[in-house]
Amino acid sequence: MSLLVTGSIGLDTVEVPTGKREHIIGGSAVYFSLAASFFTPVRLVGVVGEDCPPNLLSIFKDYDVDTSGLEVRKGSQTFRWHGSYVKNMNQCETIRTDLNVLAENAAKIPEKFRDSRYAFLANTHPTIQQQTLSQLHKPRLVVADTMNLWIENESKELAKLLKQIDGLVLNDGEARLLTGKQNLIVAAHEVLKMGPKFVVVKKGEHGCLMVSENDTFVLPAFPADKVIDPTGAGDSFAGGMMGYLATQGNSYPSTVKRALAFGTVVASFAIADFSVDGLKSTNRQAIDHRWEKFKQSMIF
Amino acid sequence: MSLLVTGSIGLDTVEVPTGKREHIIGGSAVYFSLAASFFTPVRLVGVVGEDCPPNLLSIFKDYDVDTSGLEVRKGSQTFRWHGSYVKNMNQCETIRTDLNVLAENAAKIPEKFRDSRYAFLANTHPTIQQQTLSQLHKPRLVVADTMNLWIENESKELAKLLKQIDGLVLNDGEARLLTGKQNLIVAAHEVLKMGPKFVVVKKGEHGCLMVSENDTFVLPAFPADKVIDPTGAGDSFAGGMMGYLATQGNSYPSTVKRALAFGTVVASFAIADFSVDGLKSTNRQAIDHRWEKFKQSMIF
Numbered sequence: 001m002s003l004l005v006t007g008s009i010g011l012d013t014v015e016v017p018t019g020k021r022e023h024i025i026g027g028s029a030v031y032f033s034l035a036a037s038f039f040t041p042v043r044l045v046g047v048v049g050e051d052c053p054p055n056l057l058s059i060f061k062d063y064d065v066d067t068s069g070l071e072v073r074k075g076s077q078t079f080r081w082h083g084s085y086v087k088n089m090n091q092c093e094t095i096r097t098d099l100n101v102l103a104e105n106a107a108k109i110p111e112k113f114r115d116s117r118y119a120f121l122a123n124t125h126p127t128i129q130q131q132t133l134s135q136l137h138k139p140r141l142v143v144a145d146t147m148n149l150w151i152e153n154e155s156k157e158l159a160k161l162l163k164q165i166d167g168l169v170l171n172d173g174e175a176r177l178l179t180g181k182q183n184l185i186v187a188a189h190e191v192l193k194m195g196p197k198f199v200v201v202k203k204g205e206h207g208c209l210m211v212s213e214n215d216t217f218v219l220p221a222f223p224a225d226k227v228i229d230p231t232g233a234g235d236s237f238a239g240g241m242m243g244y245l246a247t248q249g250n251s252y253p254s255t256v257k258r259a260l261a262f263g264t265v266v267a268s269f270a271i272a273d274f275s276v277d278g279l280k281s282t283n284r285q286a287i288d289h290r291w292e293k294f295k296q297s298m299i300f
Numbered sequence: 301m302s303l304l305v306t307g308s309i310g311l312d313t314v315e316v317p318t319g320k321r322e323h324i325i326g327g328s329a330v331y332f333s334l335a336a337s338f339f340t341p342v343r344l345v346g347v348v349g350e351d352c353p354p355n356l357l358s359i360f361k362d363y364d365v366d367t368s369g370l371e372v373r374k375g376s377q378t379f380r381w382h383g384s385y386v387k388n389m390n391q392c393e394t395i396r397t398d399l400n401v402l403a404e405n406a407a408k409i410p411e412k413f414r415d416s417r418y419a420f421l422a423n424t425h426p427t428i429q430q431q432t433l434s435q436l437h438k439p440r441l442v443v444a445d446t447m448n449l450w451i452e453n454e455s456k457e458l459a460k461l462l463k464q465i466d467g468l469v470l471n472d473g474e475a476r477l478l479t480g481k482q483n484l485i486v487a488a489h490e491v492l493k494m495g496p497k498f499v500v501v502k503k504g505e506h507g508c509l510m511v512s513e514n515d516t517f518v519l520p521a522f523p524a525d526k527v528i529d530p531t532g533a534g535d536s537f538a539g540g541m542m543g544y545l546a547t548q549g550n551s552y553p554s555t556v557k558r559a560l561a562f563g564t565v566v567a568s569f570a571i572a573d574f575s576v577d578g579l580k581s582t583n584r585q586a587i588d589h590r591w592e593k594f595k596q597s598m599i600f
Binding site for chain 1: 317389482483484485486489503505506507509516517518519520521523524525527554557558560561595597598599600
């Protein structure tokens, strides 16, 4: 089924223990779109500035991503982010963020995208997430991501958003910050009280957990011995998860479990190289093969 | 089959966010013995001082633990440890360690214990671990634990020990310290080069991973919403794992996987209360029930 994503599209500078890459392709919606497109057609909504390099705009050409909702705004600058994993590969230190065009009006959702049944509101200001959501006619499953910045500074708007979405995806530190609870199972249950029907807590190299009213499911990360650049792992995870869910048309616990495992596997490809190169080096067959291996390894 | 353990027996003072308990029963061999005794008879070897309170000595009376190897040494003081989880429930801060009797000669292994086929050398000086091992006639599976202190200060003796054991159990920080590798899968493979046939890396609330020449297996922790005192979780994990292995008589990958899952489940009981109260509140039936639930939750 139709899957819409909106989020950041930009240029990253990334430092890792093995080196540094400047102005490489990044952004939550970029990672998500590529990851989800292995499973289902993706409708991308986002905005870049007029400085956007051609290689960013052409990144989707071999993928099933409809970029009609990608606006190149004149007079604006593309979002840029600079982060470092030099101290800790599992915890990113943001060195600089230039919101640029992301601080302006959100991209408009094209009329032909408004019937999307599945939607992922990647991390951005919760007011913009709500505006995006309000343009969709009748979504069946809406999942959002968020971050520390909005939890700390936009708690009222975030609270409103949480009442309108089906699922929330966030990392362990964010779950603790949002709820004030250290134990992640307890924290996840607190999030459920805020509105979502399920919450997925991403723990980086330690995997993820999903909590709904009746289910708790924990999954380790795929045991990767090659981790070059963790940037985009969470968005690739969400892309794999949502992409698979959109092909299934249901949210039974077993479906959600399989979706989380697909997210886990897609993320394991994303982190094996800088920028989107890890995702670009794989395909659905390789993903399915690794997924099956992962599934078998969980049986005891 | 016969399972021998040697390690610390002592009194702990533990601080957690909800409070503080002083001079409660602790020690690696104590947690291990109780945990393993749910599966198989345990032979305990260890030493305490003459100040040892009667409730520590009587802790095993309802359990299948042979305490013939437990020496109460006159003129010596019992091992004491003081730690805090106030800042971080997943990372203990040691406030004070009084080795006391543990700094003296090791306890002698009773003659009738020397035919033990399974042995766990809980964390202590690697020279003492080697002395203990040399007293065993023909052990089939020997697994050891270690810690930062020995990795940093007794690397030569530890290197010797590693060549004599089948398996090493250590936590994530220790694995990184021992190998200089941040990626835990890479670190585990480095440990294999040092001698052991398999290595189990404990990650606290994030579960564990096991690496051998041909297998890699990752397992999340049991999703516990009640964590009171993490002390002894790793030793209880090792106890559950070794206890189950000793009942199976083989180390096939599938057996080891099930053993790790039993370790995981036993540890989830251990952390639900202070000292050994979490372990004392459970039984084999409850462990099997939770294990089955855990196993089912891993299937997708």
